[in-house]
Amino acid sequence: MPLKFVIACIINLFCFTFLVSAQQTVIKGAIYKRISSVKLTEVLVTNMRTKGVTECDGLGNFSISANVGDTLLFTKRDYTPQKQEATNYGMIVYMQPEVRLNEVRVIGQTKKQELTEIMGDYRKQGTFYNGNPPALSMLVSPLTGIYELFGKTPGRAKRFAAFSKRELEASAVDRRYNKPLVMRVTGVTDSVTVQKFMEYYRPSYEDLKTWNDYDLIQKVKTQYEYFKKNGDKDGLQKLY
Structure with missing residues (x-):
């Protein structure tokens, strides 16, 4: 093979690599609420090719x-997701607030309403503290306090209250942590x-109360990298 041809191939390969790396740059822009001059904060920006994620700053700007x-x-949250092609000049992105119909809100609250109604039925049967009477209730109303401690209905109410709390917290987690x-x-x-990973890792309700969406995404990424490397091993220990 002629030496000139080899040198030409090396030069072409170098130029191609340089051009590809040069294309990777920092894209900047600003995010607004649609049909307004109001800038949005707490917007997550995801590169669909690299899966890189960032959050815009407090002034609605991103890079x-x-x-x-x-x-x-x-x-x-509460805005319609927006996809836009990256450009090498300052991007302007407009996001549309979601339109929430009353029917949708009612359906979303059905479980909570049902649990509240059942708790109300227990109260109609004479239990007022969900089976956990405060100490003062024994002094103010001794009979009610004794009933709450030892009666069958308060005992059931206490168990149901604990079940209701778990169900509502699980629903709150599912709304933010899901397959999509x-x-x-x-x-x-x-x-x-995806299902195997979600069985391995599930954030707690207490975690999500203190995390914003960006925190959750970073945690999922960290947990998935660990799962990907060790997921096939028996008795995989969870990464905290």
Whole structure:
């Protein structure tokens, strides 16, 4: 093979590598509420190609590593997700607030309403403290306090109150931590793998009370990387 040809191939390969790396840049822009000059905060920006995620700052501005032409996904709670192609000049992104119908809200609250109604039935049967009477109740109303401590109905009410609390907290976790979120963050499309990961890792209700969406996504990424490396091993210990 002629030496000139080899040198030409090396030069072409170097130039190609340089051009590809040069395309990766920092894309910047601002995010607004649609048909207004109001800038939005707490918007997550995801590069759909690299799965890189960032959050816009308190002034509604963002910057993210991407190639020109990459698809960027903008998400914010109570707003419709927006996809936009990355450009090499200052991007302007408008997001539409979600329209929530009354019927949707009613359906979403059905479980809570049902549990509240059942708790109300227990109160109609004479239990007022869900089976956990305060100490002063024994002084103010001794008979009621004794009934709450030893009666069958208060005992059932106490167990149901604990069950109700677990159900409502589980529903709150499911609204934020679900298959679509895991698939988007990890890039995994196989539902079996996603299900196995979600069985391995599930954030607690207490965790989610203190995390914003960006915190949750970063935690999912960390947990999935650990799961991907060790998930097939027996007795995999959870990463906290």
